[in-house]
Amino acid sequence: MERVWLSSPHMGTKEFEYVADAFSTNWVAPLGPNVDAFENQLTEYLGVTGAVTLSSGTAAIHLALKILGVGSGDIVLCQSFTFAASAFPISYCDAIPVFIDSEQETWNMDPLLLEIAIKDAIAKGKKPAAILLVHLYGMPAKMTPILSIATQYEIPVIEDAAEALGSFYEHKACGSFGEIGILSFNGNKIITTSGGGALVSNKEAILQRVRYLSAQAKEPAPYYLHKEIGYNYRMSNICAGIGRGQMEVLPERINRRREIFDSYKKEFSSIEGIQFLEEPQGSFSNRWLTTVLFDHQIFGKNKNEEVRVSLEKQHIESRPLWKPLHQQPVFEACKSYLNGVSDELFANGLCLPSGSNMTAEIHNKVIAHIKKIIS
Numbered sequence: 001m002e003r004v005w006l007s008s009p010h011m012g013t014k015e016f017e018y019v020a021d022a023f024s025t026n027w028v029a030p031l032g033p034n035v036d037a038f039e040n041q042l043t044e045y046l047g048v049t050g051a052v053t054l055s056s057g058t059a060a061i062h063l064a065l066k067i068l069g070v071g072s073g074d075i076v077l078c079q080s081f082t083f084a085a086s087a088f089p090i091s092y093c094d095a096i097p098v099f100i101d102s103e104q105e106t107w108n109m110d111p112l113l114l115e116i117a118i119k120d121a122i123a124k125g126k127k128p129a130a131i132l133l134v135h136l137y138g139m140p141a142k143m144t145p146i147l148s149i150a151t152q153y154e155i156p157v158i159e160d161a162a163e164a165l166g167s168f169y170e171h172k173a174c175g176s177f178g179e180i181g182i183l184s185f186n187g188n189k190i191i192t193t194s195g196g197g198a199l200v201s202n203k204e205a206i207l208q209r210v211r212y213l214s215a216q217a218k219e220p221a222p223y224y225l226h227k228e229i230g231y232n233y234r235m236s237n238i239c240a241g242i243g244r245g246q247m248e249v250l251p252e253r254i255n256r257r258r259e260i261f262d263s264y265k266k267e268f269s270s271i272e273g274i275q276f277l278e279e280p281q282g283s284f285s286n287r288w289l290t291t292v293l294f295d296h297q298i299f300g301k302n303k304n305e306e307v308r309v310s311l312e313k314q315h316i317e318s319r320p321l322w323k324p325l326h327q328q329p330v331f332e333a334c335k336s337y338l339n340g341v342s343d344e345l346f347a348n349g350l351c352l353p354s355g356s357n358m359t360a361e362i363h364n365k366v367i368a369h370i371k372k373i374i375s
């Protein structure tokens with residue numbers, strides 16, 4: 001049996017054409033018509049002032065921090081329940097991540113803990129330099145309370161929307177709220193460019209800085225003149241061709257992912273103790289990955305791992321939820337503000353195969369197998 005992936009690339013019909021255009025016109029470079037077109041599509045889709053395509057989501061976060069002036073010894077308040085790539089760039093800047101646990105409803109940054117952490121830091125004479133929140137698994141974070149705290153204390157917000165392209169909060173696109181939003185087009189995301197990312201913003205000055213820093217910080221002079229340290233972080237016109245085609249099918253991809261979520265939910269509705277992450281009023285999730293929680297009072301401990309191992313034997317990929325960053329050995333020494341939520345999620349949760357290219361037939365097989373293990 002062929003392997004069933006958690007989330008694999010799903011090409012539409014035009015990607016190859018745009019890549020071929022790049023070859024036939026010799027725009028095989030980190031700029032060109034595909035880059036321009038892809039950036040325009042993102043700008044329009046997200047309703048932002050501009051988008052700059054980059055080599056990865058990680059690079060986008062790195063530049064976001066740089067542009068906000070985050071430097072050595074600065075504190076960045078970062079969601080704990082996320083992929084390590086959200087926080088690695090904080091370390092690239094020689095800054096200090098302080099981890100904030102999640103709330104129950106969206107699994108994202110808890111506004112109550114956020115405010116406590118800000119007050120603590122200010123009391124110690126060190127106001128945090130940035131807030132880095134995540135819309136994990138495509139579920140929008142609680143933007144209203146978080147933005148109100150950020151405004152009150154005048155701390156800029158970076159939105160890690162790597163998993164949330166196509167998610168909306170109060171009809172506004174995830175990634176478009178903060179000072180800076182970042183996206184990822186890695187191979188496992190809802191759309192892909194094989195590898196890539198983008199930085200979006202509503203501030204022209206920020207967008208100009210990104211274009212400058214991501215292309216080696218070249219000054220306008222006939223020779224190479226540099227007054228600042230630059231980065232080689234631009235996206236290739238080849239990759240952008242893939243992204244351009246992918247943007248045309250994004251609405252279909254979101255529909256399919258949401259359909260997959262709905263049918264898991266429907267099929268498991270009769271089983272007591274399986275919980276799904278519901279959309280709060282006003283939130284729209286792209287349902288990048290369907291996640292379930294196994295109630296340990298009903299199933300006992302480690303049901304998630306038992307299901308994962310059993311699926312693996314059938315060549316079906318599933319995965320534990322993100323291991324919170326406050327539990328990661330590499331961030332052991334970092335301060336964190338915890339409430340037990342992300343620890344619980346990691347202990348009991350599982351990501352199920354959610355790729356938009358999964359056929360109904362395969363999906364039914366996955367569902368049937370899970371039902372068999374659980375009953």
Ligand SMILES: *Cc1c(COP(=O)(O)O)cnc(C)c1O
Nearest residue numbers: 056057058083085086162184186
């Ligand atoms: C994928 C991902 C990133 C990193 O994006 P890359 O393009 O792989 O560098 C950052 N944050 C989150 C939450 C992600 O899922």
